[in-house]
Amino acid sequence: MFILNRFVIILTVCGVELSAKILTPIGAIFEQDNVDAELAFQSIIFRENMYNENIEFVPKVVKLSTSDSFAVEKQVCELLSEGVVAIFGPSNVHANGIVGSMCDTFHIPHFTTNWMISENLNVESHKFTRNFFPESNMYSRALAEIVVNFGWTSFTILYDNNDALMRLQDVLQINGPDDTPITVRKLDDNMDFRPLLKEIHKSGETHIIIDCAISNILELLRQANDVKMMEEYQNYFITTTDTHVLDFAELKFVRANVTAIRLIDPSAFESTSAVQDWNQNSFRNKNTKLYLTENIQTESGLLHDSVKMFSSVIKEFDGLAPAPIKCNGNNDWSQGEDVMKSFDERTENGITGRILFDEKGLRSHFTMEVLEMSQDGWRKVAYWDSTEGVVLTRDLSEVIVVTRLGMPFFGLKTPEDGEVLEGNDRYHGYSVDLIDGIAKILGFKYEFTLEPYNLYGAYNKETKKWDGLVKQLLDRKADMAICDLTITYQRRTAVDFTTPFMTLGISILFAKPIKQPPDLFSFLSPLSLDVWLYMGSAYLGISLSLYVLARSAPDDWESPHPCETDPEEVENVWSLLNCTWLSIGSIMGQGCDLLPKSISTRLVTGSWWFFALILLSSYTANLAAFLTKEQMDVSIESAEDLAKQSKIKYGAVLGGSTLSFFKESKFPLYQRIWSAMESAEPSVFVGNNKEGEDRVVKSKRLYAFFMESSSIEYIVERNCNVTQIGGLLDSKGYGIAMPVNSPYRTHVSHTVLKMQEEGKLHRLKTKWWKEVDGGNCEADVASASEGAAELGIGNVGGVFVILILGCVSALILGIAEFLWNVKDLAIEEKISLWEALKMELLFAFNFSITTKPVFSNPSKSPSPSEDIEDSHQSSDTLNTISKSKN
Template sequence: MNIPGVNLDPYSVKTETALMHDAVHMFLKCITDLHATGKSVKPTKLSCENVDKWTPGFDIASFIKAYTHDTDGLYSTTAPISFDNLGRRTNFSIFVVEGNRDDVVAKWNPSDPEVLQFLKSEEDRNKELERKWSEGIVTVASIIGPPYLMVKEQKSETDLLEGNNRYEGFSMDLIALLAKDLNIKFRFEVLKSGQRGAYDKTTKSWNGLIREILDRRAELAICDLTITPDRREVVDFSTPFMRLGISILYRKAEAKEADMYAFLDPFSLKLWMYSATLYLALTVVLFFISRISPQDWENPHPCEQEPEELENIWDMKNCLWLTLGSIMNQGCDILPKGMAPRLAASMWWFFTIIVTNSYMANLAAFLTNERSQSEINSAEDLAKQTKIKYGTLDGGSTQGFFRESNYSLYQRMWTAMEQAKPSVFEQSNDAGVARVQNEKNRLYAFLMESSTLEYQIQTKCDLKQVGNWLDSKGYGIAMPLDYPHRSRINEALLRLQEQGEINRLKDKWWKEERKDPLCPKESEDQDANKLALQNVGGVFIVLGVGVALAYIVAVLEFLWNVRSVSVDEHISYMQALKVELLFALDVRKTKKRAKPEVPESSSSSRSPSMARSFLQSAGSFLRLDKMNQMETPGSSRHTSRPLE
């Protein structure tokens, strides 16, 4: 349209420019008409802190709303101008123009925002696609979503990225391989909405990438786009380039620091103290009962029919051994014979049966409690509980799978997802993954496609895949119905699969090109459920301390026995220690003399002293005999001469 004073072609300017042109002319026209009525539109100084209003502003707004069509010299480039009561533009159209050919392709108006009205027939649009293919430039629509398509980072400020160089990822590399095989060029167009393509029953239209194909804004569409029956009714798909299924993404249980003394957890501290106190108290009681029980005083020498003394074997040491052996389920080699001691021991055995079995049952529960708490292993586990919420990508094929499923389990899950408050559906896979990571107490699980799930858990070590696939499907490249080059694309995909190129691309973008470090490989679930040393390390410590204490007691007993030997055998302590130690270290000997074998050096050193003692004793006896002879009457007067 030619505006007076301005040569403005609506097919050669941007939409923003045309709208700005009409807005300025509309405002100028309203100011002029308002001034003609005699009302002042003189600007007035106002303070932002006051509540004063500029009165002409309301008049200008009223004049703008009053215009409903192009009249009175008001020229517009975007169709007749009119507004509703809220001041919103109505009854206008925007034309989609193909810039390189100046052809009007389609028309859009706000009354039906989801629909783009094409001004060309289906046949003309197919011819246009064929023309683009013959010219070697194919438009590929996609969405940003790692690892399929990502925005490439600039290595430096001078490194300007344009066209396809702005993006990288699995989809980009796959299309590049196809283009090389088919000898064509391609141009990636990224859809900002991030929608893959879902059918809205209210507007009866498709959105996302499927909409791009239907409107012929793109010849191909690629991302993690699942081949579904609904989508195949409106677009064609290539041979699946990746097989996958729906899986459950869930956060791992927080790894608690292993408690080496977890074997003490089944009983409280008070119960442990009560049990130990009762053990000591019953030992003392059993000791006194055994002393007053006549049956426990026995003849130490059974051969004597009428012994002068009786013996009681139940000293404090044996009483402690009996009660300890009972609670350890080991028994004792001696047992009481009296009625009263047996009754006391029987009640103690009954007590130990209850306590030990309760301890074992509670210990098993404590060791498995961490793995069983808030744990899910399959979709059935999710469906039969209400504590853990679960959801899907909003508008994705996974959501459609549950919505359209006839299987009772999945129907129950869909009902639970629909009724959940707040909503369990997320606008992107990244949002769903973040919700799983951040939800308190692991109360959210995200149902997503296994390929994307596998990509996420490669670097997010706190996440895991639960159970097996719920279904089996594939990713494909979307294209218009009856696309003439579909067979060529399928053949190229099959060649790439046979050559292993697609698997190589998956390894590249799932593992090799990851900026975050990959998670270490974990052991199998069967090994993960086994107890490790840190879970029962306290038992080993108790064993080690007990054995060490026994060794110390054994050494003390050995040294005390050496002292007794040295006194009994009249030898030095070091000599007795040497004899006993050499015997203890000789593991071949299994029998021991009642009296130790004293070395010859010790015997020879002891012989002179014994002879000297014998002579002294004999000399004393002779002198005593001489004195007796002198005192006896009538004895001989001869005296014996002493020995020279």
């Protein structure tokens, strides 16, 4: 092959045509041990020659030590003398500058593939040099945006040379003056990194950015593992673009999160085609490794793309005429400027993505993949684009979402007759709808898996291990965990959380108060028993005082007949009966026809009236409240009430965040509650919320259950025997948990926030809390919100009892008075009791008679004539009554 190339070169230089194709020499300068780059160069030249009808490229490969400036300059002159139309390489920055300057002088296109400061490479100083490596400022910005996306507030940078600091210049400016300082440490040249790593470990730093030679990466991570710096809390971001080609077999089981970047797109058609060419026997020998698309090095990929893009330009260039150039002459390649102009106007897609140069001749448009190390190797989790920034990977494999059973967040569907449910269709709940909404916005697929023991995730201090959902994430068995998983400080040390999709707090679930039967004499409730007794005593005391004062006061003794101005006798109307009647009439608000005359009696009467006014007004004001209030049994209303008593027990879910809240709280009240729960016998702890609800219902108000308010709202909507009491004891939120530094976290958080602003989260909660199997206790809620309930007969029945007793008593007294009067009439008229009773009954029920004759006047002794006259009148009256009856 070498002899054939030299023969073709000789013929080309001599101007001899072997075919219709124009033989076009292309030069390349490589380091002596850079086999991969040379292989990529040779393979793309071979492929282009196969499909190029007009031009055949003749590769001119030079292998030397690029640290020798004189040798580099000499080799460039030899390539120019052979008529090359372009030079590729070298990778050494200093040697690259020499080659670029010479190519500018002789108008020969020059293509390089290594990082260099953009200010040193632009169209003014290097018109004929194009660097396929991304522009340095844009590259630095990409690294900074990736770090910001991680959410790191503090980190340590490990580097090996000053170029690394230039690449990380934007990363160094992430934190402001008021933020946590960024630590920058240089790696030792003696390859013993342990002392430095121990210092970092002692400082408590868990976020480390590494920018060093690829040959040092594995050794650095090995030593980090030796000093226990590769645990689940450590996070590494390696900015070396060829990290993905290293063999991490011995480190892939470490628990630390290791993230890297690459410019290669292994899924691109150009990548698979190039690897096929590299693996052809014509480009391999027995010592050459088998190439895979995932193991393409950055320089090889960039070199492949540069040759392919230049070839595409040359193939469409009319009248190409390669010409030998002497370094000591004044000639240059006349077609060089036209070739570069056509090159800058072209856009290609290659192994390293879309290739486009801006007006300054810099590659400022590129894509960078973000990789995460897993037990199965590197996994693409996101990418950075010069126009979009950090973007969640759209072509990922299915996202695994782990959860636990527990409605309304996650439950199993009940299939209808003949229905077969598979996959995610087997489940329903708030979590299912939320993940589905996020997946539709971000464009990924997902699969639900169940936590085997249905645990949330708690840390065991003895075993120093996590269980439940958190363990699933730490073991990399799932990408997300969602349920009513509370964001706590301890959990955040192990996993990351998104923006809370629901805010809540700890509250108390308790059985509803037992409704007491209405009291028949509830109208007495506005005043206490003592007040009623004091009022009765005051009534009797005032009546007696008024009676004594009236008999003592001269002004209350008056003439029996108002017309007699100078009576021989005066009388006092204030008998004990009239005094009691005045007192009772005043307190009833009715008054009395008899009024006192003297100052003393008026004063005591006025004082009683004032007393009656205040007491009657107070009674009336309280009566409405007492008659409309349902009398309940004694109840607790807050956590303070629970802590003050010992009759009602209280507990929480064992191993949950609610229990941790009381256990770790420094507030005296909550410490008291925790001590009571911990020492209670039998145990007041339960396995889940359902057990707690059942215990509250069955305990007959002897057990209260601490749980999160969102769960209480769900239960109260469906169980009318329980209620929420008291306010929220704390404030927290439910979030979607992910492994530390998961690339999904930021995007999922943004999506959750967007759904919250659009009201979608509120609609989801309304659906699963109230609409689906909910609203059973809506009537109770409505009646309680409409104000006072109507009064039933049970509330005011005592008033009717008093009325009936009064009427019955009056009837009995009336009958007694009637019979007593019949007896007196029989004696005075000297008739039988039956005749007197008959006569009085006939008169009483003759409603047409409105006047009644006086049969006798016991206060005055009648004369004989009056007796005769009265006798005749009585006889006439009896005769009249008899005739009326007949």
